[in-house]
Amino acid sequence: MRTYFPGWGWDTSICPADQHFLEWMVEHNHFDKTIFHMGTGKHHMVGQGLYKGNSIIGATLSPEEVAAYIELVTDNNLLFHNYQVLFTDIHFLNPLFLPTFDIVTLFHLAEIYNPVDDGMTLEEVVRMFKSKLNPGGVIVHYNKSSSRGPAIPILERVLNKVETYKTMDVYA
Ligand SMILES: C[S@@+](CC[C@H](N)C(=O)[O-])C[C@H]1O[C@@H](n2cnc3c(N)ncnc32)[C@H](O)[C@@H]1O
Numbered sequence: 001m002r003t004y005f006p007g008w009g010w011d012t013s014i015c016p017a018d019q020h021f022l023e024w025m026v027e028h029n030h031f032d033k034t035i036f037h038m039g040t041g042k043h044h045m046v047g048q049g050l051y052k053g054n055s056i057i058g059a060t061l062s063p064e065e066v067a068a069y070i071e072l073v074t075d076n077n078l079l080f081h082n083y084q085v086l087f088t089d090i091h092f093l094n095p096l097f098l099p100t101f102d103i104v105t106l107f108h109l110a111e112i113y114n115p116v117d118d119g120m121t122l123e124e125v126v127r128m129f130k131s132k133l134n135p136g137g138v139i140v141h142y143n144k145s146s147s148r149g150p151a152i153p154i155l156e157r158v159l160n161k162v163e164t165y166k167t168m169d170v171y172a
Pocket of ligand 1: 060
């Protein structure tokens with residue numbers, strides 16, 4: 001499998017994705033949501049910001065981000081319970097292991113993807129998550145991603161854009 005080195009620190013001047021997502025959650029008064037979050041960062045700000053009142057699965061390809069998670073949850077049982085992190089490539093997720101979600105973030109769709117790998121294609125990933133949405137559920141994309149070029153046409157083909165908030169495009 002491919003990995004992501006080094007882990008990503010908190011730098012909103014380069015990547016405000018997680019910050020804007022947290023602001024979007026607050027502005028919409030979203031609470032009690034089941035969330036799949038692609039791209040935790042070493043900072044785990046989405047997990048840390050939302051674990052009180054939401055259930056979040058984070059995904060990362062970075063061993064450093066996983067190590068930071070282990071350190072973070074070691075003395076915090078509530079965080080450990082409500083925010084769990086998978087070391088995985090979203091193209092290799094097994095849908096049978098996944099529950100359904102109210103919100104799926106695919107912020108970094110196509111950033112680490114190689115069609116020669118034998119996992120799901122980009123479109124198959126989006127369709128798989130679409131099939132995992134609860135009624136009223138949404139998929140959120142970071143529209144300033146370095147891979148927005150390949151990612152956005154696929155999202156627009158499979159889903160309908162229902163909102164843009166700062167750098168967040170929201171699809172249903
Ligand atoms: C640039 S960092 C951004 C981290 C965080 N979302 C933020 O806004 O600060 C990209 C993140 O996406 C994750 N990522 C990229 N491609 C991935 C893939 N195919 N599967 C799982 N995680 C992936 C990386 O491991 C990393 O956590």
